[in-house]
Structure formats: C-alpha cells, structure tokens
Amino acid sequence: MKHALASYAFEQFEAAGYQALVTAAEQAGEREVASTCSTILREEQAMAAWLWEHLPQVTRRYLQRSATGADAKR
Numbered sequence: 001m002k003h004a005l006a007s008y009a010f011e012q013f014e015a016a017g018y019q020a021l022v023t024a025a026e027q028a029g030e031r032e033v034a035s036t037c038s039t040i041l042r043e044e045q046a047m048a049a050w051l052w053e054h055l056p057q058v059t060r061r062y063l064q065r066s067a068t069g070a071d072a073k074r
Contacts, residue, residue, distance in 0.1 A: 001058070001062050004051070004055060004058045004059075007051055008048060008052060011044055011051060012048050015041055015044040015045050018040050021033075021034075021037040022034050022037045
C-alpha cells in the first residue's frame with residue numbers, strides 16, 4: 001500500500017514539475033521545449049489517473065491478503 005500511495009504522489013509531483021517547465025519554457029519563448037514538456041506532462045497525468053483508478057482494487061487485494069495472513073506485500 002505504501003508503494004502504491006508513494007507512486008501516485010510521485011506522479012503528481014512529476015506532473016507539477018512538468019507544468020512548471022511548460023510555463024517557464026513558454027515565458028522564455030521556447031515553444032519546442034514547452035511542447036515536449038506538455039507531452040510528458042500529459043503522460044504523467046495519465047499515469048497518475050491510472051494509479052488513482054486502480055487504487056481501490058489494490059487496496060481490496062491488500063486487505064484480502066492481509067486478512068488471510070498471506071504476505072500482503074506481493
């Protein structure tokens with residue numbers, strides 16, 4: 001669970017970083033850099049959305065494994 005939560009948080013952190021880079025590149029007149037960063041930003045946002053969508057499933061599986069005494073980390 002900790003890894004799933006950390007992964008989601010890290011994707012959001014990366015997205016925020018790319019948003020800042022897009023803004024800085026636009027301000028500097030670097031359209032190509034802004035475009036590249038925008039593409040990467042969308043990828044980071046998509047991954048964060050995927051992780052968010054699958055978090056309930058991961059949580060349920062973790063709780064099921066934990067309840068049976070199985071190693072819940074796998």
